[in-house]
Amino acid sequence: MKTIESLLILLALGMLFGVTPCLAGDSTLKPLMLATTTSTAETGLLDKIVDVFAKEKGIELKYVAVGTGKALEIAKNCDADVVLVHAPDAEKAFVAAGNGLDRKEVMYNDFVLVGPKADPAKATGKDIRAALTRIHGDKALFISRGDNSGTHMLEKKLLKELKIEPAVSESYLESGQGMSATVLMAAEKGGYTLCDRASWKFFSANQGDKNPLAILVEGDPALLNRYSVMRVNPEKCTKTDPALAQVFLDWWFTPQAKEMINGHTKNGSTLYVYGPAPQ
Known part of the structure; x- marks a missing residue:
């Protein structure tokens, strides 16, 4: 009752x-x-x-x-x-x-291009297409999501515009994983990658002073997320x-x-x- x-x-x-x-x-x-x-x-x-x-x-x-x-x-x-x-x-x-x-x-939010602080490909700037051209032209290591995610779709769209068709190699790797794992892979291997800003802030905060990566390109309208x-x-x-x-x-x-x-x-x-x- x-x-x-x-x-x-x-x-x-x-x-x-x-x-x-x-x-x-x-x-x-x-x-x-x-x-x-x-x-x-x-x-x-x-x-x-x-x-x-x-x-x-x-x-x-x-x-x-x-x-x-x-x-x-x-x-x-x-x-x-x-x-x-x-x-x-x-x-x-x-x-x-x-x-x-x-x-x-x-x-x-937006996407950012992150890479080694030394920036061996000299990708730093405001133009994401120019940065990707330098990275692939110099055969600097780029870590792609490779999973048809929103981040990967943007990368493929930009590379298609630039007529760049990278194949998996020593200078172009696919993580096949989420954003956190992909940025970590770039950090461990000294590579470049595209990352949404929210994931980057989480990664950067967790790495603290030990973070080997930095934002190299941001603010390009093409990077709006x-x-x-x-x-x-x-x-x-x-x-x-x-x-x-x-x-x-x-x-x-x-x-x-x-x-x-x-x-x-x-x-x-x-x-x-x-x-x-x-x-």
Whole structure:
């Protein structure tokens, strides 16, 4: 009897404050699966978002953090309900193919070219294309993600513009791993690599004075890094829950989301900026 009374009180409080309580053993509450990038996981942002949805939305937000290309593939195969990625061209193609809906940009930062402080290829400057030309022309070591991630897609796009077609060799290696592992590989081998700024700040803070790498190119408009959310098309993936997916999308346009994104820092340094990137 007491159990029933407690349950009724819990439900009444939920109605009073406009929230739906997540009841233990409620098998009708479907977890929401997010396919996203390694950078959002490695910088700690996803864990904060997961906590919000568990405590305030009654939703168990699960995620798989991989490169953007893999994340979109997972969503296309109906193994995710929502997506948070950072490769605009690939995202637009995903939507055009009917796989995704309601794509919206929600935050941004930028990419940086990092490399040995001595900079043997003399890549330092403001022009990423000039820097990549010098690195590959001098056959200086470059570490690529090699995983069709958003970072790798940008690298391939820039190299295609420059008509550079590198093959795996002593001067061009593919890590096949996430951003943190790739930057660490560059540090250990004395190579250059592209990195999103949030991941770089985490790596740099953890390395401290022992960091052998430095930012060599930043500020080029070509290095802008845009993150977008979208939901999987329920007409193609019938097992997805469009109502739960919409809750996820709607959250990104709340004051709480803005405060969390802009307030997510490492050693006092902002990692992401909320909202669409400037055009």
